[in-house]
Amino acid sequence: MTKPTRRTSILFHIVEFNEGGIESSLLQWLKIYDRREFDVSLSVMFTSPAFENHYRALIPADVKLEMLVDRPWLNYFQARRHANRLGKPGRVARDVFNSLAVRPYVTRRLAALARQHDVIVDFDMSLRRWAGRFDIAWLGVNHFSFDARLGHRPRKAKRLSRQYARYDAVVALNEQMAAEATSMFGDTLQRLFVLPNAIDVDGIRASANAAEAPRAPCSAPYIVSVARLDEYQKDHGTLLQAYAQLLREVDVPEHLVIAGDGGSRQALQARAAELGIAARVHFVGHVDNPHALVAGASLFVLSSRFEGMPMGLLEALTHGKAIVATDCPTGPRDILDNGRFGILVPVSDTAAMTEAFRNLLTVETLRHELSSKAFARAQYYGIEESNKRFAACVATARGARGEPAIATAAR
Structure with missing residues (x-):
């Protein structure tokens, strides 16, 4: 025995x-x-x-x-x-x-x-x-x-x-x-x-199908960000500027959905209004289960000035998303393997983020290529x-x- x-x-x-x-x-x-x-x-x-x-x-x-x-x-x-x-x-x-x-x-x-x-x-x-x-x-x-x-x-x-x-x-x-x-x-x-x-890959994917999981607040396709609204670290200001620039340069249907809450929320909402994009930017607040929002997005964005090992990126890979992330210290470069599994852009670089959005939203083969690689990368975690x-x-x-x-x- x-x-x-x-x-x-x-x-x-x-x-x-x-x-x-x-x-x-x-x-x-x-x-x-x-x-x-x-x-x-x-x-x-x-x-x-x-x-x-x-x-x-x-x-x-x-x-x-x-x-x-x-x-x-x-x-x-x-x-x-x-x-x-x-x-x-x-x-x-x-x-x-x-x-x-x-x-x-x-x-x-x-x-x-x-x-x-x-x-x-x-x-x-x-x-x-x-x-x-x-x-x-x-x-x-x-x-x-x-x-x-x-x-x-x-x-x-x-x-x-x-x-x-x-x-x-x-x-x-x-x-x-x-x-x-x-x-x-x-x-x-x-x-x-x-x-x-x-990460629990199977559990995360299943969470996107849960009956109580919130869905997108708009019927249009969308870009999604899931992060605390803290400008010192998360830099949604650059994200808003890049999105506004994108709309000025290209006719894309994607709205911007921002899931998260924090002390910078009012200032960011005011900034969206100043940029003339308030009607297409949706601040949905803190979401207990954001996985349906991520799974339904055209692409996922992380705009941080610094990180550790951002769970949002791991979860986006699990849902097979094309990703735009700042090449901030630390995390995104390791997770995306130097850009093999997503597009890395310099921190607080509006032009580079705008270009990444434009490439992924207008070049369908690029977006599908990154999406097809994402799930395999998630298995490592x-x-x-x-x-x-x-x-x-x-x-x-x-x-x-x-x-x-x-x-x-x-x-």
């Missing part, structure tokens, strides 16, 4: 849930990892309106949920922040309160959870102060370009370098990001892994390949601590 194998117990962690790409990628990670090999739990530092109203229901049923700050009085300042009632004195009080009350409480909770798990995956590196403690393997996941965030902040980069060195391994989402980490931190990191965001990469990363981090390997289940 074969002795049952013990699964590796993984604790994923995130500080809180808001409306962003990290949250979406975390949900994919939680869904796709092989339950024959991994027993998966999730810890969340603080609750939030987005978590209670949306994300809590999306966590897989077999994932054990741990709220680290699980006492209402410890959430007092966070609740005021989410209600926009904190203010500068409140922020000062919050910082003092966190040092005196929240951190000691979290330390005790983490110590208890560490005894129940084999690995902590700090998915947003919000546990940097605790990394390396409790006699357990730690993986820290970085989601954004190191250069874009820290290249002009050497003092912060030096401080983070010391904190990142506490992790048994730091995970970069793509090769470009890993190269930035090597250049910025040198040999201070114990180990550096490239572990791309994971699918369940089977992602599980192999994650298992190797975990085994290496644990082995470096001298921990015995846990036999994996037969496939």
Whole structure:
């Protein structure tokens, strides 16, 4: 009789849930990892309106949920922040309160959870102060370009370098990001892994056919963008200018559908009106399931100034879309393999984006060629390949601590 194998117990962690790409990628990670090999739990530092109203229901049923700050009085300042009632004195009080009350409480909770798990995956590196403690393997996941965030902040980069060195391994989402980490931190990191965001290809394609999935707000064909409305990073302003220029140069039927919400929404709507394109630009707000919108589009566009490993591009490939993306740090160049699977344009370059739109919308053979390649590219980020990469990363981090390997289940 074969002795049952013990699964590796993984604790994923995130500080809180808001409306962003990290949250979406975390949900994919939680869904796709092989339950024959991994027993998966999730810890969340603080609750939030987005978590209670949306994300809590999306966590897989077999994932054990741990709220680290699980006492209402410890959430007092966070609740005021989410209600926009904190203010500068409140922020000062919050910082003092966190040092005196929240951190000691979290330390005790983490110590208890560490005894129940084999690995902590700090998915947003919000546990940097605790990394390396409790006699357990730690993986820290970085989601954004190191250069874009820290290249002009050497003092912060030096401080983070010391904190990142506490992790048994730091995970970069793509090769470009890993190269930035090597250049910025040198040999201070114990180990550096490239572990791309994971996707459930079949699940994503099925989501486009769900009865509740929102459809396009227009009957015309359309270009689609799915991203938070945050001009500092996402640069929808250039997208609007390029689309307006396209309409001046070429008679195309495509409208522009922008799915996402954020602090820049009113300014972007005003800009669309100034450009005279408001009637053909549709701001649909945050969409829980954008897959039908993406699947029905003529092409997908990402206009960001910087990224990490944008889930939107992976999902667009899964739906077989022709793609226009900025060649920003980091993610698009790796995902699109230097332009083999989509058109890369310089960041904030209106003319280049306009030309890419024109080529894809007027040269049907080019659009179909990229569409036919897209789905095959998505498989690289699918369940089977992602599980192999994650298992190797975990085994290496644990082995470096001298921990015995846990036999994996037969496939």
